Amino acid sequence: MTHLIVADAICAAFPHLRIDAIVAEGLSGREPWPEVAERLSRLEADAAAGNAPPAEDDPHIASWRAAYRAFGTNPKRERPSIEALRRRLVRSALLPRINAAVDCYNLVSVTTGIPAGAFDLRQVKGDITIRLAVGSEEFTPLGEPGTIERPRPGEVIYADAEGVLTRHWNHRDAERTKVTGNSEDIVFLLETVDAPAFGAALDAATASLTTLLRSRARSVDVRRLTPVHPACALLARDQGGD
Numbered sequence: 001m002t003h004l005i006v007a008d009a010i011c012a013a014f015p016h017l018r019i020d021a022i023v024a025e026g027l028s029g030r031e032p033w034p035e036v037a038e039r040l041s042r043l044e045a046d047a048a049a050g051n052a053p054p055a056e057d058d059p060h061i062a063s064w065r066a067a068y069r070a071f072g073t074n075p076k077r078e079r080p081s082i083e084a085l086r087r088r089l090v091r092s093a094l095l096p097r098i099n100a101a102v103d104c105y106n107l108v109s110v111t112t113g114i115p116a117g118a119f120d121l122r123q124v125k126g127d128i129t130i131r132l133a134v135g136s137e138e139f140t141p142l143g144e145p146g147t148i149e150r151p152r153p154g155e156v157i158y159a160d161a162e163g164v165l166t167r168h169w170n171h172r173d174a175e176r177t178k179v180t181g182n183s184e185d186i187v188f189l190l191e192t193v194d195a196p197a198f199g200a201a202l203d204a205a206t207a208s209l210t211t212l213l214r215s216r217a218r219s220v221d222v223r224r225l226t227p228v229h230p231a232c233a234l235l236a237r238d239q240g241g242d
Helices: 008-013 034-048 059-070 081-092 100-112 195-214
Strands: 002-006 018-025 116-120 128-132 156-159 164-167 186-192 219-225 231-235
Touching (some): 002 018, 008 128, 018 195, 018 231, 034 081, 059 081, 059 195, 081 100, 100 116, 100 195, 186 195, 195 219, 219 231
Antiparallel strands (some): 002 231, 018 186, 018 219, 116 186, 156 164
């Protein structure tokens, strides 16, 4: 059984943290997704007309910048994922097209201002823990299969039994657990470090992503993690490769 766990140190440092984990099993991600493609195109058209969602003066992004600084990461060099995505939209009026699942969570993220990411659960080894790095872990960045990095001690990471799955909290994903068109069992992660202020936005993001996924997956379930409830089971059965 695979669990998602928030380490005690993270709970103590970020007492208003909330993570919504959406587990989609039996996802069909190979076929085009016209609804998502159309909505992404509308966002791009709005951005080209000067109406992109804010990347600089958004209070939720500001809360993530503060969180990054709190664990020693400079958010001007390694940006929170939502800021990087929105800056790209403002700058180029374009959003990436990766595959159905990734495009889906990018759409929800840029629309709601909530950081979003995902892991292919069949590539995960053991439990997933969000914790502080000790500095000896290994990370292979997405798109760089021959590269090995070591997170700085104290950096917030997602990690499993084999290595680091994200660096700088949600700045960059790992190659091994990336979501592809062939991924069928996926955990999508939506996050805020200030639930009292931005819980309603997270609710909206979770509802939007869940609705989209239910049209493509055999089952979709939502788990909520907070410092009061810092762990949950993701899949009750073993994944391939474990």
